[in-house]
Amino acid sequence: MLFRVVSASIRHRLGLYVPMLITIIISLALLGAAEIVGVSFKGIVNREMEKYGANVILIPEKGEVVNEGVPVQVRNTRLGDAEVNLAMANTGALLAMNPGWLVKGEGDVLVGSSVAAQLGLTRDSPIEIDGIQGKVAILESGTEFDAFVIVNGEAAQPSMVLLKTADPAQYKGKNAIILEEITRAKYGFLESIRRLMLYVALISALSAIAVIINLARIDAGERQKEFGILGALGALPSTIARFILAEFLLLSGFSAVLGLVFSMALSWALVALTAKAWPALSFGAVWYVFGTALASFVLASSIYIMEFRRHSIVEEIRGE
Amino acid sequence: MIELNQVVKQYGTLVVLNSVSLSVSPGEWVSIMGPSGSGKTTLLNLIAGLDTPTSGQIWVKDTEVSAIGHEARARFRRETIGIVFQQFHLIPYLTAVENVMLAQYLHSLPDRDEAMAALKLVGLDERANHLASRLSGGEQQRVAIARAIINDPPLLLADEPTGNLDAENEQIVLDIFRRLHDEGKTIVIVTHNAEVTELGDRTIRIHHGKTSEVGVVTEKV
Numbered sequence: 001m002l003f004r005v006v007s008a009s010i011r012h013r014l015g016l017y018v019p020m021l022i023t024i025i026i027s028l029a030l031l032g033a034a035e036i037v038g039v040s041f042k043g044i045v046n047r048e049m050e051k052y053g054a055n056v057i058l059i060p061e062k063g064e065v066v067n068e069g070v071p072v073q074v075r076n077t078r079l080g081d082a083e084v085n086l087a088m089a090n091t092g093a094l095l096a097m098n099p100g101w102l103v104k105g106e107g108d109v110l111v112g113s114s115v116a117a118q119l120g121l122t123r124d125s126p127i128e129i130d131g132i133q134g135k136v137a138i139l140e141s142g143t144e145f146d147a148f149v150i151v152n153g154e155a156a157q158p159s160m161v162l163l164k165t166a167d168p169a170q171y172k173g174k175n176a177i178i179l180e181e182i183t184r185a186k187y188g189f190l191e192s193i194r195r196l197m198l199y200v201a202l203i204s205a206l207s208a209i210a211v212i213i214n215l216a217r218i219d220a221g222e223r224q225k226e227f228g229i230l231g232a233l234g235a236l237p238s239t240i241a242r243f244i245l246a247e248f249l250l251l252s253g254f255s256a257v258l259g260l261v262f263s264m265a266l267s268w269a270l271v272a273l274t275a276k277a278w279p280a281l282s283f284g285a286v287w288y289v290f291g292t293a294l295a296s297f298v299l300a301s302s303i304y305i306m307e308f309r310r311h312s313i314v315e316e317i318r319g320e
Numbered sequence: 321m322i323e324l325n326q327v328v329k330q331y332g333t334l335v336v337l338n339s340v341s342l343s344v345s346p347g348e349w350v351s352i353m354g355p356s357g358s359g360k361t362t363l364l365n366l367i368a369g370l371d372t373p374t375s376g377q378i379w380v381k382d383t384e385v386s387a388i389g390h391e392a393r394a395r396f397r398r399e400t401i402g403i404v405f406q407q408f409h410l411i412p413y414l415t416a417v418e419n420v421m422l423a424q425y426l427h428s429l430p431d432r433d434e435a436m437a438a439l440k441l442v443g444l445d446e447r448a449n450h451l452a453s454r455l456s457g458g459e460q461q462r463v464a465i466a467r468a469i470i471n472d473p474p475l476l477l478a479d480e481p482t483g484n485l486d487a488e489n490e491q492i493v494l495d496i497f498r499r500l501h502d503e504g505k506t507i508v509i510v511t512h513n514a515e516v517t518e519l520g521d522r523t524i525r526i527h528h529g530k531t532s533e534v535g536v537v538t539e540k541v
Binding site: 228229230234235236237239314 | 365368370371390391394395397398399403405409410411412413414418421422423425426427430467
């Protein structure tokens with residue numbers, strides 16, 4: 001019976017509730033999407049970092065000795081008729097540093113996938129470059145190293161040193177490329193969109209509060225009469241409060257579910273279309289969306305309950 | 321069934337009921353008449369426990385309504401009385417049967433069959449699934465009566481139950497009250513209508529908050 005009364009009341013007041021629901025759902029959708037985009041943004045950065053393994057590429061000054069990381073010595077050379085980038089590095093250490101890299105074949109010369117495709121090299125085929133003989137292993141790194149041929153050896157005079165450090169910020173200002181900064185700059189627009197969404201969500205939430213307060217005022221006469229009728233029939237104040245709570249719980253639950261669906265759709269569109277990544281499944285977004293919906297439910301029902309407690313049954317029945 | 325002793329109701333400096341005392345026996349039909357603003361509805365509200373007196377005692381059955389709190393009065397209304405208002409006061413977005421079941425729900429448990437039986441009693445079983453807002457005034461009042469009697473209260477209070485009805489519906493509603501009275505319900509009706517008073521056992525006149533002619537017995541038609 002409670003559900004029947006509450007659902008009938010919602011249907012009866014749908015015209016009044018639609019503006020409230022729209023503002024709340026917009027607010028929830030943007031809030032959830034901002035959180036999902038935020039988490040996805042971190043995921044995108046992590047994905048890029050995982051691809052590289054190293055998070056800092058240090059370019060040593062002439063004569064500088066770098067004792068950490070994997071030194072890589074790069075030079076241009078020819079392979080058949082083509083000009084290629086040849087890198088010399090400890091391939092074992094390089095691969096250990098970059099667990100995200102995929103190596104196909106048992107060969108000891110790592111040929112980047114784009115070079116292999118360009119020159120028609122296949123895995124385990126023999127190769128000779130700059131007098132070094134070996135067998136081809138195809139490297140799919142998803143990085144610039146796909147355009148390199150990497151042979152195993154010690155870089156006598158490194159052109160760059162790949163580092164994996166817990167504190168990449170310490171290399172700021174040095175002759176270094178900090179990959180996180182590059183990635184963040186590359187996908188920085190997502191962070192800006194996220195902030196924008198949070199501002200709009202805040203404005204929408206404030207509008208929702210204004211709409212709820214206004215709604216309580218518009219609906220006060222008819223509502224009080226209903227509360228008065230219930231009171232006259234012997235409903236306890238707690239029973240009437242239960243009707244109000246159930247009604248707004250249903251509304252906020254509906255808003256939360258719809259807000260979450262919209263937030264996922266919005267974040268999917270943003271992240272998948274711009275960064276070509278799947279948005280992260282964020283429990284934080286679920287918490288924020290349901291938490292905010294709960295707050296709106298508490299606010300709306302409190303306003304109604306306070307309104308109902310201000311009047312006597314006789315006043316309510318008269319709609320005063 | 322009802323005992324009022326020196327009941328005063330005052331709103332600020334306005335004295336609406338001035339030292340009213342009366343008694344209604346079980347199974348009696350008492351009509352309360354008086355001009356607008358004389359305090360009839362206030363008197364009914366006090367008996368129903370919808371309002372509290374400024375002073376004096378009100379006893380209904382074994383309950384001193386004037387001495388109990390808000391929640392106890394709500395329980396008293398659920399258990400002891402059925403109220404019918406001039407403006408019907410149905411929930412407009414519920415159907416006729418749901419309005420009746422709502423009273424059951426607030427009392428104990430809703431039972432659709434019982435609610436339908438109550439609607440049948442007032443001749444509205446065929447309109448049971450129509451929204452209250454879609455019913456005519458007479459039909460709404462009959463639903464209100466079905467709602468008032470669904471929990472089988474010993475006392476029925478009615479505030480101008482025929483005030484908004486045409487002659488045909490007035491007769492239907494009065495017939496229902498007559499049947500209920502015959503079944504032994506105690507009925508207190510506030511009315512302007514002399515025809516209604518003729519159906520009752522006794523008429524109490526109220527003027528400027530004071531009752532008069534208490535105990536005047538009218539000849540039954």
